[in-house]
Amino acid sequence: MKFLIITGMSGAGKSQAVKCMEDLGFYCLDNLPPVLISKFVELCRQSHGDIQKVGLVIDIRGGMFFDDLFASLDSITEFGYQYEILFLDASDGVLIKRFKETRRTHPLAPNGGIGDGIKEERQRLQKLKEMATNMIDTTKMTSGQLKEELRNIYFEGNKTNNLMIHITSFGFKHGIPLDSDLVFDVRFLPNPYYIEELRDFTGKDVKVRDFVMNSPISIEFSNKLYELVDFLIPHYIKEGKNQLVISIGCTGGRHRSVTIAYVLYHKLKEKGYRAILNHRDDTLGERKRD
Template sequence: MKFVIITGLSGAGKSQAMKCMEDLGFYCVDNLPPVLIPKFAELCFSNRGEIQKIALVIDIRGRKFFNDLFKSLDQLKNNGYKYEILFLDASDETLIKRFKETRRVHPLNTEGRIIDGINSERQRLEELKLRADKIINTSDMTPGELKEEIKKVYIEGTNNNIIISVLSFGFKKGIPLDADLVFDVRFLPNPHYIPELKEFTGNDKNVRDYVMKWPESIDFVKKLNDLIDFLIPYYEREGKYQLVIAIGCTGGKHRSVTVANILYDYLKEKGHRVKINHRDVPK
């Protein structure tokens, strides 16, 4: 039997994940009080094979009942019931944007600032995130992309194939909060100071050709590819499900975009599950 507990940050996509699990044939229960999980598991595991896939959404909406979760998880383990935890995460900026777009209030801070509720929730979920078997960061995902990722994990059996997100950014707007690896390419010659290139981006051939015509650019890209090739198997061995590689320059429009695109093409050609996002390039 597949027994999955879906949890994570409010606004990170748990409801969408549950809908996806239902489409995949899971029997889903939303916001079950954690103290009831062991009894519910007992009923499911003793149903003589009638229900083979279960998904529970458990989060801080349970208020004080949420405090029973770890005790219930330990009881599941002691009773010999196998389960997986799927944790959905997203950046603070993404969560704030989603709350504002939907005009929802944060369940931990109904009268104050959204960010205060997010910070409080992150602290309460920190230990649970450490226990998670799978972590999906939905910051740059559409509902359709989240569904595809869940299908790959729970149906297609590719859960050992790490998801790599390559992200370009500008240091002047801050380092991405969800970055696992950050590389600074501000040492490369800057097209910003070339009048005929200033208004273009690293997505344009003229800028890419300029950035990559220097020996230090070629050497850096080669060493970067070699390092990522070295690291990926070890991240997969440790059970990491998603890797965010951030490439930064001053403004996030020229050098970082060029290098990020080259890394993306390299990883895609090698058959990795890879996405790319240029944070500071105007959409």
């Protein structure tokens, strides 16, 4: 029997994760008081094999019962079973935005002060985060991307490490993404903007990508960029980094940066790395197409 503890920051996507895990055949139980974990494991043992994969959502909503979690997790191993911990996280800014959009109150700040609640929650979850088997940062993830990532890890079993790579295209005239770890300037590459029939399209369109990548400079740069990132990734993993944000910029963020980001993303995916592709500025300043 396999036990998965689903936990993490409030607003980071645990509800969506539960739905996905149920689709993958997990029997999921939300907000189980930790003190009852041993009782639940015993019930699962009595199922005579009917339950093979169990997902338990344990988080700060347990209130005063949360402090019983670590002793309760030991009870799983005492029964002879192993467990994994999935920790979902997101940046403070995104968590605050999600709470405001859903008009929910933070469980540790029922009277307001979402930021204070998030700060306290991070402190209380720190030990659990350090124990996590898998960690997913949903800051830049859509629901579909989260589902794909969970499926990759728990169904296809092709997880390679805890490092999630976010590849973002952007336009320098709109500013460099503040959360960038690595920034690459591709404004030296051939620019489709000066080709009338390509100007109103973006790097998402094959003809724009073909134009950019039809240059020996573009090919050489994209190969060297991949080689550099491939070299750096093991070192980031060794240092315990769980998120790497690679930002690739051109002037407007619609043609060259989108193309190179697309190429890098697919090369990393082919290598088996966990990667997500985002285009921050590809629709800004877009003219109506004929």
